[in-house]
Structure formats: structure tokens, C-alpha cells
Amino acid sequence: MRHCVPALVLCAFLACTVSAQQRSTVYTSVISTGAFIVGAANSETGLFYQAGNGDTAWTHTGPMRIRANGFAVDERSRGRILYIAAGNGVHRSSDAGATWRVLTDWRVTEVLSIALDPRRPGRLVIGTAYGVFVSKDTGATWKPGNAGRKKPLFTSMVAADPHARDRYYCTAEDGLYRSDDGARTWKRTSLRATAVRSVAVHPGRAGMLAAGTENEGLHLSTDAGRSWTRCTAGIAHETFWAIAFDPSNPTRIYAGGHESGVYISRDFGASWVRSVKGLKVTTVHSLAVDPLDARVLYASTSWGGIFRSRDAGDSWEYAGLTDSQVVCVRMYAF
Amino acid sequence: MILLSVFAAIGHAQSAPDFDPRARRITAYFDTAAAPGILGAAVRYHARKDLQRADSLFLHSRELTQPRGDMFWMYVVIGTYLHGKGVMSPDAERAARTIWKTYFPYRGDTENHWCLYYTSLYLAAESWPGLPGSEWYNGRSSDENLREAREYLIHWVTLTTSIGQGEFDSPTYLPEYVIPLTLLAQFAKDAEMKQRGRMMLEYLYADFASDHLDGMYLGGNARDGATTVFNPRSAAAAEFAHLYFGAPATAVSGWTVFSALSDFRLPAIIVDIANDTAHTMLARERKRVRNVIRFGEERNPPVYKTTYRTGDYGLSSLQGGILQPIQQHTWSVRFKGAKPYSTIFGLHPYWSGRELAMFFPEQEKILIDDVIKSKGTYAKDTKWTGSSPFERVFQHRNTLIALYDIPAGTTSEHIDLFFPKTLDERIVDRRAGYSAERATRTSACTRCSAASGCACRRTRTTTASAARIRRTGTSSRCDRRRRSAALTRSRSAASRARRSSSSARAASPRRTPASTATCSTSPSPTSATKTENWST
Structure with missing residues (x-):
């Protein structure tokens, strides 16, 4: 028995350690708080993170006041390599946020999103107010990648397809575009809504993707964009900026946008229910599902900070970053 | 460009006795x-x-x-x-x-931000050469920062001198250009960059000089302030007009310190242009629209500015439409005199998320809420700066017609005209829709025409009286639109001073498709008009 006690303690310690290691990390980007004025004494904005421990405290990392529109975390590096897509350009840290380097020069500005492809470690694809730019050397050099697109080239979001090598999607003012050659050339999919604002690729099912538009609803495709179905059953809103798939349940999808709250579908978009219980701000910029516990969701809002759900979106609780315009939230399990 | 080559031919610089005492007052x-x-x-x-x-x-x-x-x-x-x-x-x-x-x-998101940012970064990188990225905030080496800043500045100079400035002729944002360029002209070690700094200063001051009257930057302006648009001599540009052109003295602020410390002096010809009161001058300028990122294929469509200046007043205008979000000032007459609020102008107070989304990358539906946190007047129909897609302006010398084709259901179904309390005289003929204004040696005649007539209403602002032309009644089936136009004719005239101020509201009657606002200046009011003295 005397020998068992330390062994039990050790086992308990290891269990806790494993549990702690398996906790997801939540990252968010805040572009503004309260009355943001360029050049004024603004409060902290930029990239924030927290271990998914259920409280409202967040840690800031990286430069402040750079209009951080989006970010990406290199999962292979377990959070050491971070990218911020910002008004100032693309920022990179290779030491978990201790030091940063701006990868882009004056030619690249108003960066709105960044996509990493784990199979192409050196390739970065960014969406900007002036179109798509591509780097093949981890940001050392950049080239525009907009062949096949019509002007204006405004691109609010780019996404890599994890199921098809060199395939990317980008939003545009005249629809959703797909590239099959590493974001060099693009072809418009059959989704030709006036302005597509968001796109999400299902992490587990090839060909499944969803797109949110300005004023023209939410659309789903099961064939990599060749055909689309507009989601209508149960949906009373028209502008969607946020989409998230449940990685553990292919039929469950979440979506949100302007004053919409969070819509939940449990049948791959055939029907939807609106969830606003506890969601004090209903304009939703971004949604993320915990890769380790699909019941846990985060919703980032416009001027309302972050909200968390512990019951797969049925109800929400305030999770911090008060008064902030939180434009992007993502969860990673390192 | 042409002006710059003339400067080179003339060659002689502003004389020190003019500049130095004013600079000493500042320092x-x-x-x-x-x-x-x-x-x-x-x-x-x-x-x-x-x-x-x-x-x-x-x-x-x-x-x-x-x-x-x-x-x-x-x-x-x-x-x-x-x-x-x-x-x-x-x-x-x-x-x-x-x-x-x-x-x-x-780095910011406007042209003036980038001019400040890259000029400062250039000088800093030149000051501390050879340092690795770890010694700089952005992780880029001295060489990288210097190269990037130089490339951008050359790009900006080329763009500006070929298709014009985006934030052009701004009474409030002029300092954000001339201060960094003054530092570049004075301190750049690279002879070419130093020369570029000096030439761009001459370019910007020559641009100002041709639109300058008595310390005021004549507008159309890309961006003007919510209060300086009423009172042009209170704008930051007036401090530079004092220092470089010898315009009336202003209160000392920090804006002009680096200019006062600088060894840069304007060529005398630019000072002469700024102060030429002996000749009338017609200036036609080409500028560019701020970067369009949505709802348009052309990045920088052209802006055309017309300025007609005499020794007593300046009438100036842009073509109208959305050229800048938030702070556009499309047309005005500004006149010489000791009194403040020396301007008459008008606008259609318009705002929309779509307008903002043309220039800002955030989501269209939240942009208005975002903008009014810092620019509180943007979404108010009492605002006095801003663009409107329903405004078209035509100017021939001292005559201006502003046409407002305002569809029903837009943010404001009226136009506003500003008449200062400080006018020496204002005569209103309500029935005909005419008013005549006089300030010192300048007379203006304004005709506001809305559909088949105008109803006039006096409104108050903190600084002045205002005339408002508001659409009333319902639209006819055959034409749901209402048109308004303002015609301004400006001429100098000396007549006796009498203090009065007034304002008017003009409304278009039902079933009449067009409304017209006409504003003009004439040597003296006709005897047929009735003089009204409205106390405000």
C-alpha cells in the first residue's frame, strides 16, 4: 500500500497533465475597441489568446493597433509560429509571439485573411482589399495571384482546401472563386452572388463547403463549388460573415452574420434554428468549434467581445474582451 | 509640373525678412x-x-x-x-x-498616414544604418526599412504628380504632408530624396497658392473639418499660409514648428501667386479619388477642381459625387474680410454603409457605427461635410450650378446651404427664391429652386444661420425624383454695410418633378427684391 500511494499520485498528476495538454487554445483578433481613432490613445487591440479554460481573461501578444483582421497558427509548430493579417501587412512570429517581423512591404496592405496549407509549408495565401497575394517562401517575397478574376479584387477571405492539393477558395464581390493551382489562377464557381464575404471548407468531408454573402444568404456545396444550394428553411437573415463546421459531426453547421445571432443546422443545412439565448450581441463576425470538445463553441461579435457556448450552441455566456470588435476566432488543439 | 518648371526658371527664393520674423514668432x-x-x-x-x-x-x-x-x-x-x-x-x-x-x-489607412509613416521611417532608417531587424519595431533591418520607405515615397511622388493627390487641398490635413516633407527636404542624406522632398514641398505649396485667399484654402477640398468648413481661417492650413504667404497671423500651434525651424524657403513666385490680388485667376486642377476598393473597377478615378479667384473672393468646386468618404467639401465661395465664417456653401447630407465600404475594408453593415465613433457627424443630416452621389456641380468662372437629383427614401431628402451671420447684408426674395448676400467687397446671389418653388426656413447652427431646401409633399408617379440646383455667381462690389442674416428653406410642391437651388452673386441687389432682416 505504501508503494501504491506515490503511484496513484503520479497517475493523477499524469492524468491532469494530459488533460491540460489536450485543452484547446482559443485565438482571437480584435480590430478595435470603443472609439478607435487612428493615432489616438486606443486600448489594446490585436491578437489575443487563452487556454480554453472557461474564464474571461485573455492574453495579448504581438503588436497593438495594427488593425488585426485575421490570423493563422501553424499547427505543426504547436503555436510557435503565428501570423497576423493586418492593416499593417502580414506579421509573423516564430517564437510564440515573443518577437515579430512584418513580412510584407508597402505593396501589400489591408490584409484581411491568411490561409496556410499544411502540405505546402512555405506557401502563404492572403486575401486583401486589393486582391490575393501569394508567397512561396514563407513571406520573403510576394506576388499578386488574381488571374481570372474581375475587378474590383476585394477579397475578404481565403481558405485552403485540406482535401485537394493546391486548391484554394477566395471570396469576391461577384461570387466565390476557386483555384486549383496554388492561388495563381482563379475560376468563378457557380455561386455568383453579388458579394461573398465568407467561405469555410469542411475539415472532414471532401468537397463540402459553405459560403456567406452580403444580403444574399448562406449557401452550401457538396461538390467543391460546382453547384450550390441556398439555405432557407428557418433562416430569417440574409448577411452571413461566419461559418463553422463541427469536425466531429459532418451534418452540424453553425453560421452567423449581421444581427443574426447564431444559426445551427443539424442536417447539413436542410433546416436551421436560431440561437440567441445569452448572446447579448447578435452581430457575429466569426465562429469556432473546439476540436477536442464539439459542445464548446466561441462566437466573436461586433463591439460585444466574445461569447462561449458549452452546449453546442443552445445557449451562450459572455467570455471576455468587452466592447471589442472581435473579427476572428479560431481554436487549436496542439 | 508646369508650375515647377516655371519656378526653376525664376529661381529666386522667398526673402528672409518675410519669413524669418514669422518663424521666430512660432519658435x-x-x-x-x-x-x-x-x-x-x-x-x-x-x-x-x-x-x-x-x-x-x-x-x-x-x-x-x-x-x-x-x-x-x-x-x-x-x-x-x-x-x-x-x-x-x-x-x-x-x-x-x-x-x-x-x-x-x-502605418494607418490614409494617404497622409502613409506620407507621415514612410517619410519618418526613411529618416529613421537613414539615421541608424546597418542595424539588424532585431533593432527595429517591425523586425526589418535598417536597409529593408530604408528601401521600402524610399520605394513608397517615390511611388507616391510619381502618382501625385501624374494623376494628382487623393487627399488634395485639405485645409485640415495639409500639415500631415508638408511637415514630413519639410523634414525630408532638410535632413535626408540622399541627395535625390532631399531634392524630392523640396520639389514636393514646392508642388504642394504651389497647389495651395493657386487656391489661396487671405489665409483660406479655397474649396472644394478632399477633406475639411466639421468646424473649419464654417470658418476657413481657423484651419491648420491658415498657419502655413501665415508662415509662407504672409497671410493674417493665426494662433501658434505645434503644426508649424518644424517648418519654422527649416531652411526650406518657397520660391518667390509661389508667394506671389498666393497673394496676387490684382488679377482674376482661373485654375483647373486634376486630382484623384481616394483608393476605391469596392463598388468600382477604377482604383483612382479623376477629380476635377475649378477655382475662380479674384482679390476679394474665390469660388471653387469639385464635380460632385463620391470622391472621398466622410469629409468631402464639394463647393463654396470664400471671401476676404476681417470677420470669421467667411464662406457660403451647400451640400446634400448623405451617408451610407455602401459609401464607406467603397473605401474601408470592414463589413459594410457595421461601417457607419464604426465611423461615427470617431467622426460623430457622419450620419447626421445636420452635418456640413460629406459627399453625395446625387450632387453634380458645374462652374464657369464666377458662376456655379449645383444640381441635386435626390431620390425618395435616401438619408436626407433636402440640401443645406450655409450663410454666415457675419454677412454684412442679406436680402431675400422668398417668392422668387432669390437671395443676395454681401460681405465687404463681395456680393453673392443665390437662387434656390425646388420643383416649382421654394419654401424657406431659417435654421440655427452654433455659428451661423443656415438655409435648408427640403423636399416636401409626395412624389408624382411619372417622376419619383426631385431635383435641386444651386447657381452661384460671384462678383466683387462695394456697397454700404448693413448687418443682417437669414436663412431659407425651399420645398418642392407636389407633382412637380424638379427643384432648383440657385446661388449667385451680383454687384448689387435689384430694387425689386424685398429686404428682410432676420435676427438670428
């Missing part, structure tokens, strides 16, 4: 003020006197101890450092270097 303020801040350090460093006090002001300045302000921080810190280089203490020198490693400024 003296910061030399003697109790709490002059970092600019007090710059003045002392430049004069090579009281250096201990200069070091203390520099080291204890907010810019060094609690840095904030992004590109506005950058220029003042590098400018002060460059004036103190070689005479500042080693501690101050070290602090100046370190702060460029620890404070991370935002």
Missing part, C-alpha cells in the same frame, strides 16, 4: 512656454542653446515615456531627434534609438 512660443513638450526640445536643439533643458524635455516627453500616436508619433520623434543630433546627450541619443525598437506604430 519663440515654444522657447518660452512653461510646458513646451517635445517641440520645446526641438526648438532648443535647433538653436543650440539650453541643451540640458532640451534633453530633459526630450527624455521626459510623453512621446518617449508613453509613446502613442503611431505615424503622428513618428514624425515628431524623428524630427526632434534630427534637430538634436550631435548636440543631444548620449542618454537622449540612446533613448531616441531605443524607442524605434520598442514602440510599434500603425
Whole structure:
């Protein structure tokens, strides 16, 4: 028995350690708080993170006041390599946020999103107010990648397809575009809504993707964009900026946008229910599902900070970053 | 471009006796003020006197101890450092270097932000060459920062001198261009960049000179302030007009300190253009629209500005439409005189998320809420700056027609005209829709026509009376639109002064498709009009 006690303690310690290691990390980007004025004494904005421990405290990392529109975390590096897509350009840290380097020069500005492809470690694809730019050397050099697109080239979001090598999607003012050659050339999919604002690729099912538009609803495709179905059953809103798939349940999808709250579908978009219980701000910029516990969701809002759900979106609780315009939230399990 | 080549041919610079006393007045303020801040350090460093006090002001300045302000921080810190280089203490020198490693400024999202940012970064990178990225806030080496800043500045100079400035002719944002260029012209080690700085200063001041009257920047302007648009002599540009053109003195602020310390002097011909009251002048200028990122294929469509200036007034206009979000000032007459609020102008107070989304990348539906947090008047129909897609302006010399084709259901179904209380005389013929205004030697005649007539209403603002032309009644089936136009004719005239002020509201009756607002100036009011003195 005397020998068992330390062994039990050790086992308990290891269990806790494993549990702690398996906790997801939540990252968010805040572009503004309260009355943001360029050049004024603004409060902290930029990239924030927290271990998914259920409280409202967040840690800031990286430069402040750079209009951080989006970010990406290199999962292979377990959070050491971070990218911020910002008004100032693309920022990179290779030491978990201790030091940063701006990868882009004056030619690249108003960066709105960044996509990493784990199979192409050196390739970065960014969406900007002036179109798509591509780097093949981890940001050392950049080239525009907009062949096949019509002007204006405004691109609010780019996404890599994890199921098809060199395939990317980008939003545009005249629809959703797909590239099959590493974001060099693009072809418009059959989704030709006036302005597509968001796109999400299902992490587990090839060909499944969803797109949110300005004023023209939410659309789903099961064939990599060749055909689309507009989601209508149960949906009373028209502008969607946020989409998230449940990685553990292919039929469950979440979506949100302007004053919409969070819509939940449990049948791959055939029907939807609106969830606003506890969601004090209903304009939703971004949604993320915990890769380790699909019941846990985060919703980032416009001027309302972050909200968390512990019951797969049925109800929400305030999770911090008060008064902030939180434009992007993502969860990673390192 | 043509002006610049003329300057080169003339060659002689502004005489020191003109400039220097005015510059001394500015620097003296910061030399003697109790709490002059970092600019007090710059003045002392430049004069090579009281250096201990200069070091203390520099080291204890907010810019060094609690840095904030992004590109506005950058220029003042590098400018002060460059004036103190070689005479500042080693501690101050070290602090100046370190702060460029620890404070991370935002580059900003407007043309003036980038001019400030890259000019300051250029001078900083030139000041501390050969340093690795670890010694700079952005992780980029001295060489990388210098190269990037140089490339951008050359790009900006080329763009501006070929298709015009985007934030052109701004009474409020002029300093954000001339201050960094003054520092570049004075301190750049690279002879070409130094020359570019000097030439761009001459370019911008020549641009100002052709639109200058008595300290005022004649507008159309890309961006004007919510209060300076009423009172043009209170704008920051007036301080530079005083320093360089000899316009009436203004209160001293920090804007002109680096110019007052600079060895840059304007060619005399630019000063002459600014102050030529003996001739009428017609200037036609080409500018560019701010970068369009949505709802348009062309990045920088053209802006056409027309300015007709006499010794007494200037009538100036842009073509109308959305050329800038938020602070556009499309047309006005501004007149010489000792009184404030020396302007008459009009606008259709329009706002929309779509307008903002043309220029800003955030989501269209939240942009209005975002913008009004800092620019509170943007979404108010009482605002006095802003663009409208329903406005078209035509100007021929001293006559201006502003046509407003305002569809039902837009943000404001009226146009506003501003008439200052400080007019010497205002005569209104309500039935005909005419009014005549006089200020010192300038007379203006305004005709507001809305559909088949105008209903006039006096409104009050904090500074002046205003005339509002508002659509009333319902639209006819055959034409749901209402048209308004303003015609301005300006001429100088001397007549007796009488204090009056008034304002009017013009409304278009039902079933009449067009409304017209006409504003003009004439030598003297006709005898047929009825004079009204409205106390406001």
C-alpha cells in the first residue's frame, strides 16, 4: 500500500497533465475597441489568446493597433509560429509571439485573411482589399495571384482546401472563386452572388463547403463549388460573415452574420434554428468549434467581445474582451 | 509640373525678412512656454542653446515615456531627434534609438498616414544604418526599412504628380504632408530624396497658392473639418499660409514648428501667386479619388477642381459625387474680410454603409457605427461635410450650378446651404427664391429652386444661420425624383454695410418633378427684391 500511494499520485498528476495538454487554445483578433481613432490613445487591440479554460481573461501578444483582421497558427509548430493579417501587412512570429517581423512591404496592405496549407509549408495565401497575394517562401517575397478574376479584387477571405492539393477558395464581390493551382489562377464557381464575404471548407468531408454573402444568404456545396444550394428553411437573415463546421459531426453547421445571432443546422443545412439565448450581441463576425470538445463553441461579435457556448450552441455566456470588435476566432488543439 | 518648371526658371527664393520674423514668432512660443513638450526640445536643439533643458524635455516627453500616436508619433520623434543630433546627450541619443525598437506604430489607412509613416521611417532608417531587424519595431533591418520607405515615397511622388493627390487641398490635413516633407527636404542624406522632398514641398505649396485667399484654402477640398468648413481661417492650413504667404497671423500651434525651424524657403513666385490680388485667376486642377476598393473597377478615378479667384473672393468646386468618404467639401465661395465664417456653401447630407465600404475594408453593415465613433457627424443630416452621389456641380468662372437629383427614401431628402451671420447684408426674395448676400467687397446671389418653388426656413447652427431646401409633399408617379440646383455667381462690389442674416428653406410642391437651388452673386441687389432682416 505504501508503494501504491506515490503511484496513484503520479497517475493523477499524469492524468491532469494530459488533460491540460489536450485543452484547446482559443485565438482571437480584435480590430478595435470603443472609439478607435487612428493615432489616438486606443486600448489594446490585436491578437489575443487563452487556454480554453472557461474564464474571461485573455492574453495579448504581438503588436497593438495594427488593425488585426485575421490570423493563422501553424499547427505543426504547436503555436510557435503565428501570423497576423493586418492593416499593417502580414506579421509573423516564430517564437510564440515573443518577437515579430512584418513580412510584407508597402505593396501589400489591408490584409484581411491568411490561409496556410499544411502540405505546402512555405506557401502563404492572403486575401486583401486589393486582391490575393501569394508567397512561396514563407513571406520573403510576394506576388499578386488574381488571374481570372474581375475587378474590383476585394477579397475578404481565403481558405485552403485540406482535401485537394493546391486548391484554394477566395471570396469576391461577384461570387466565390476557386483555384486549383496554388492561388495563381482563379475560376468563378457557380455561386455568383453579388458579394461573398465568407467561405469555410469542411475539415472532414471532401468537397463540402459553405459560403456567406452580403444580403444574399448562406449557401452550401457538396461538390467543391460546382453547384450550390441556398439555405432557407428557418433562416430569417440574409448577411452571413461566419461559418463553422463541427469536425466531429459532418451534418452540424453553425453560421452567423449581421444581427443574426447564431444559426445551427443539424442536417447539413436542410433546416436551421436560431440561437440567441445569452448572446447579448447578435452581430457575429466569426465562429469556432473546439476540436477536442464539439459542445464548446466561441462566437466573436461586433463591439460585444466574445461569447462561449458549452452546449453546442443552445445557449451562450459572455467570455471576455468587452466592447471589442472581435473579427476572428479560431481554436487549436496542439 | 508646369508650375515647377516655371519656378526653376525664376529661381529666386522667398526673402528672409518675410519669413524669418514669422518663424521666430512660432519658435519663440515654444522657447518660452512653461510646458513646451517635445517641440520645446526641438526648438532648443535647433538653436543650440539650453541643451540640458532640451534633453530633459526630450527624455521626459510623453512621446518617449508613453509613446502613442503611431505615424503622428513618428514624425515628431524623428524630427526632434534630427534637430538634436550631435548636440543631444548620449542618454537622449540612446533613448531616441531605443524607442524605434520598442514602440510599434500603425502605418494607418490614409494617404497622409502613409506620407507621415514612410517619410519618418526613411529618416529613421537613414539615421541608424546597418542595424539588424532585431533593432527595429517591425523586425526589418535598417536597409529593408530604408528601401521600402524610399520605394513608397517615390511611388507616391510619381502618382501625385501624374494623376494628382487623393487627399488634395485639405485645409485640415495639409500639415500631415508638408511637415514630413519639410523634414525630408532638410535632413535626408540622399541627395535625390532631399531634392524630392523640396520639389514636393514646392508642388504642394504651389497647389495651395493657386487656391489661396487671405489665409483660406479655397474649396472644394478632399477633406475639411466639421468646424473649419464654417470658418476657413481657423484651419491648420491658415498657419502655413501665415508662415509662407504672409497671410493674417493665426494662433501658434505645434503644426508649424518644424517648418519654422527649416531652411526650406518657397520660391518667390509661389508667394506671389498666393497673394496676387490684382488679377482674376482661373485654375483647373486634376486630382484623384481616394483608393476605391469596392463598388468600382477604377482604383483612382479623376477629380476635377475649378477655382475662380479674384482679390476679394474665390469660388471653387469639385464635380460632385463620391470622391472621398466622410469629409468631402464639394463647393463654396470664400471671401476676404476681417470677420470669421467667411464662406457660403451647400451640400446634400448623405451617408451610407455602401459609401464607406467603397473605401474601408470592414463589413459594410457595421461601417457607419464604426465611423461615427470617431467622426460623430457622419450620419447626421445636420452635418456640413460629406459627399453625395446625387450632387453634380458645374462652374464657369464666377458662376456655379449645383444640381441635386435626390431620390425618395435616401438619408436626407433636402440640401443645406450655409450663410454666415457675419454677412454684412442679406436680402431675400422668398417668392422668387432669390437671395443676395454681401460681405465687404463681395456680393453673392443665390437662387434656390425646388420643383416649382421654394419654401424657406431659417435654421440655427452654433455659428451661423443656415438655409435648408427640403423636399416636401409626395412624389408624382411619372417622376419619383426631385431635383435641386444651386447657381452661384460671384462678383466683387462695394456697397454700404448693413448687418443682417437669414436663412431659407425651399420645398418642392407636389407633382412637380424638379427643384432648383440657385446661388449667385451680383454687384448689387435689384430694387425689386424685398429686404428682410432676420435676427438670428
